[in-house]
Ligand SMILES: Cc1cc2nc3c(=O)[nH]c(=O)nc-3n(C[C@H](O)[C@H](O)[C@H](O)COP(=O)(O)O)c2cc1C
């Protein structure tokens with residue numbers, strides 16, 4: 165059994181998320197997902213949806229075997245329990261593939277890091293863009 169791990173915020177679900185998770189699952193036999201805690205998200209605004217609710221929704225996706233909220237302090241901590249063979253990085257995740265692989269090795273993990281493709285066949289495949297569209301539409305009463 166090859167276990168794949170995917171990660172992310174998953175604030176407002178859209179087909180880009182489904183594509184990412186589907187491509188990640190294809191890399192192995194089972195797909196675990198770590199949903200990021202609000203306190204761990206530094207590079208963009210705080211998500212609209214609370215962490216536990218985001219975990220509930222990701223767990224409902226057919227392609228996902230198990231989604232959890234992970235650690236509030238250390239991204240490497242849940243890896244000891246989950247024990248993935250592969251980490252699937254999304255097309256725009258800010259981790260450098262080789263650097264992450266090197267850090268994992270230094271910490272004693274034997275995990276391959278693979279970057280998966282971007283889904284382009286939808287108009288607003290980004291939680292941030294969906295939120296922006298809602299703000300624009302409601303603030304101008306279109
Ligand atoms: C290997 C790995 C492990 C992670 N573990 C955690 C974790 O334990 N807790 C957490 O809140 N986020 C975890 N994250 C998610 C990052 O916090 C998350 O990718 C980022 O903050 C959210 O941004 P994104 O949606 O652009 O990826 C992990 C990410 C990676 C790549």
Ligand SMILES: Nc1ncnc2c1ncn2[C@@H]1O[C@H](COP(=O)(O)OP(=O)(O)OP(=O)(O)O)[C@@H](O)[C@H]1O
Pocket residue numbers: 171172173174175179180181183184208253254255256257281282283284289290291292293
């Ligand atoms: N259009 C897309 N195609 C493929 N993967 C995507 C797409 N959108 C998001 N993902 C992937 O889904 C995972 C979770 O992404 P995240 O929750 O940051 O969503 P997002 O829509 O990119 O958010 P934001 O718009 O706020 O940056 C990441 O690995 C990301 O690369």
